[in-house]
Amino acid sequence: MRADEHWYGNPALDKAYRTLVDEEDARVCRNISDEACHVVPGNFFLQILSHFFTKLGDAVANPKTVLPWLLSALAAPGFFTALLVPIRESGSLIPQLFIASYVRRVAQRKWAFVLGCVLQAVAVLAMALVAVGLDGMAAGTGLIAALVLFSLARGLCSVASKDVLGKTVPKTRRGQVNGWSAAAAGLVTITVGALLLLGGGEAGDTAVYLLLLGGAALLWLLAAASYGAIREYPGATTGGGNAFSEAIHRLDRLRTDAPFRRFVIARALLLCSALTAPFIIMLAHEQTRGAALVLGLFVIADGLASLLSAPFWGRFADASSRRVMVLAGAGAGGVGLTLVVLTQVAPALAQSAWLYPLFFFLLAIAHAGVRLGRKTYVVDLAGGDKRTDYVSVSNTVIGVVLLLMGSVGLLTAVVPVAGVILLLSGMGIAGAWLSARLPEVT
Template identity: 50%
Template sequence: MKPIRWTEKLYDYLNNEEDARICKDIDESACQNTPKNYFLIMLSNTLTKLGDTLSNPKTVLAWVMSYVNAPIYLISFIVPIRESGSMLPQIVIASYIRTKEKRKWVYVLGAILQFASIAAIGFVSLYTQGATAGWLIILFLVTFSLSRGLCSVASKDVLGKTIPKTRRGKLKGYTVAVSGILVLLAGLYMVYQSKSDASITFYSYTLFFASTMWLISAVIYMGVQEFPGETSGGRNGWKEAMERIYLVRSDKNFRRFIIARSLLLCSALTAPFYVILAQTYLGKEGFLLGLFIIANGLASILSAPVWGRMADVSSKNVMTFAAIIAALMGIAMFVLISFVPNAKNAYWLYPVAFFILGIAHSGVRLGRKTYIVDIANGNKRTDYVAVSNTIIGFILLITGGISAAAAIISTEGIILVLSLFGLAGAYVSYQLPNVE
């Protein structure tokens, strides 16, 4: 009789498995390796999420670029570039990935390139200043984003081949929760370090540490047991890309998902404006960065496992509920800042609001990631991921101009507008069919 390994016992406990393992949507050979793959993917993704937080353009990179006196207009570009740069090429990247029977190596390559890019930003911030530093950071942020696109397409496909349905949401939830604990510790350390007047050296070393997370993640991901899967011929990438764009016209539910996801960008786009509000009314003291990171970490720890379990039941409902929370928080912030004079000077308000927004954003991300993985199988899943991400990339570039509008519209006014889009996104999400 085959001995039961600790990974199998823990996997069964976390997923409430009893006598027979539930393997929906994957074959028996993959099912036998599910527990090992479950924890390898969880650990690998936990490390990259920590790296993402410690190099986040909404907080850390903005702080770093401010320290090196990069031009303000360059700082306003870092969020759209980081997000859209990883999405726009995915429809072409998918054509390359479709030719591979094993796709984990695409993820490994992308993780190594992300390690090199963030390490390069660390060196730039340490040794250059002004516009030179700003442009170099933008350059390496572009290479980081393109590399991130490789990981995004490949990881979802590997997840779909190795982890069964009704288990993927919990995997993502546990991953975010564990990484949230690490992020919380990092935030506490930053608050502590701010007492010693953290310098650019400290933030550069933070970026170096963040970069190693992707390198270690790549090494761990190599151990994932992935069996050869469906492939297609190596036709012209651009030609295949244009053909797959028609999925948006032919597939009604997929089209609705893209509309919903576009509207749900409010939870991500609103976040930097909460930071700007705090800087405007409270100043740019170093400990504020730590407080925002702590708030984000706590939000992940407390909400992600719950969102994950809910997503395995109905991922579209998770998208709906999370969008409503994000929208109501934004509307509340607009009312407080605009009509309650003492609120704008309250130190507790901004981290608490960021915490609630973090809970909502965690739900939006978990919901839409689980939905896109569960909606299809094989190469069709790869096509859905690539097409939706490419379209969202274009939309992000367009909405990135919101930062420039801040000079005309008040920051709290922008938060209100984005929150109203969030309410519309909640309605469209609710209209989607269940796929679990």
């Protein structure tokens, strides 16, 4: 018997799968091969497990919460903090047109994901070593360098995972893979936040960050091991020629494929759900004190949002990923707009330490919906060999947009933070409007 045989042909596992997807005929396979259909339950749970590890690792080494506090503890110059989110996101997105050429040459693309997880573990371990041995400018430089490696490896995982998901899990089940893994990771993240809240101690206590980042590195290695056990049947390896010429060819899809082009524009506008978060934290710093308290509350809020909302968004995305994008985008815009109004009309309320984690929680719920909706939508929109192209082109374009929109932070020199949040909220509402005009693909 194969070492991973317990994941396949197991009656208990099959029953759990039928229960989780909550449909009478859970064996109906849409948009995958007949041979892949026979091993769906095992592949379904292995992907939930591996994505659980990666999502938990992302939460522990979060550039919106944990890493800014680490840079502060190491007395790194402030401009390094401003680089965290753009580098982490754009560094993984922009190179994907070229990464896709490598992935397309691999018949079993799960191994590209495994490689990406191992590289992310190395990068996070390097961050932990920076926390122990460096400070000031050297610490900032070292952490950003490690983050660049982390981002590139994350891009490799992103391209590969959506292709593997499309090959191994049928339509109407794919959203739940991300939904259940995000919920489980959210539950554990709450525990991490509680520990920070109760025992995080002083901002300069680097031992806390060493434990967090060392644990995150272990999580990515566990993700690599579980993903490697997925039973993926070899697929087509066309389109893996010269990286530059293939990249130019794929970009032409934006001109020739109208539904895909509208999706990319809508996704760009829905970036507000990610970009608003740091400005909520900036508002909190303007009005409150106590970094350890705030860090714990924000981590708890982030984890609680994933725990409560991800299964709902996952099921909703399998019914209509387009409607998830509409509702979540409008929600993200509404959260920012409401927070700004409250801080302007109720100055006393604006000084409450609980207000900002509450709105961060609501924004995180909307952001989870945006992520699950657009991930499920692009997989279902593409189908077949177009999937890798769709993912890589959209991610590369979004990476460039993120870099450009990262300069929004410069507006805080002339515009109040609340004004920047209003601008981003308007983007979210526009993104929801455009998403409502996308074709249904479920």
